[in-house]
Amino acid sequence: MAYVKNNIFVSGVSGTIGKKMNFRVTKRKTIVGIKRGPSTTPPTAAQLEARENFFTATLYAQGAIKDPVIKAQYQKAAKGAQTAYNAAFRDATSPPVIDDVNIGDYKGAAGDLITIRARDVITPKSAIVTIFSQAGVELEQGAAVLKETDRRTWIYTVTAPNAALTGTRVVVTVTDVPGNKTEKDVIVS
Known part of the structure; x- marks a missing residue:
């Protein structure tokens, strides 16, 4: 060398x-x-997984830019000299981020609001809220609604009353357009 x-x-x-x-x-x-020749050692499990993730992200990005609506969203999210394909590839390789689950307005009554702040390369596809009792029994599950004025904020309206609020577990699952999921638990104290 x-x-x-x-x-x-x-x-x-x-x-x-x-x-x-x-x-x-x-x-x-x-x-x-x-010039190096081909590697003589077999790939590790982590290398094989990385190759599979790269291949899956490539297939997603190729399909995403064929849809004009999704391509326009990714083009808007592209930074600098990036293309819509680059932004779609980045989205496929990174899960959404849940910044905050605000349960301050959740008092155990139907109609209470739970606010979720989540972000990704483009607006995530869905935010699902599941509420479990202190004993671990599922009380309710439903989809949060995306706030029109802020594309990072989701609002969930509670439908089932919960008298024993302390120890209740609120689980939020955010899914992005490629299908990556992120989950966050919050315990009511």
Whole structure:
């Protein structure tokens, strides 16, 4: 392996020349080495999983940009020189983020509100709220409604009364357009 210093002909060059020499650039240095052959060690389970995730994200992004409505959403979310494909790929590889589950207005009565703040590359597809009693029995489950004025805020209206509020567990599951899910639990104290 050799380092190239102050050579205007190969400085910054990357790739293979003559099937023998390999040039690569790392930290502003051009490194010259012999061309590597294929790996002789089998891939690890983590490497196989990463390959599968990459393949799945690629298929999703290719399909997403074929739908004009979804493509427009991803194009709007694209940053800098990114394309709608890049934004769709990023969305497929990252789950949504739940920033906050506000149960301050939940007093155990029907009609109380639970507010969820969630974000992703584009607006998540759904937010499902499940409420469990202190004993672990499911009291209710339903979809939160996206607030029209704020595309990151979801509102869930409680439908079943809950007299024993302390210890109640509220589980929020947010799903994005590619199908990635994120779950967050909040215990009422």
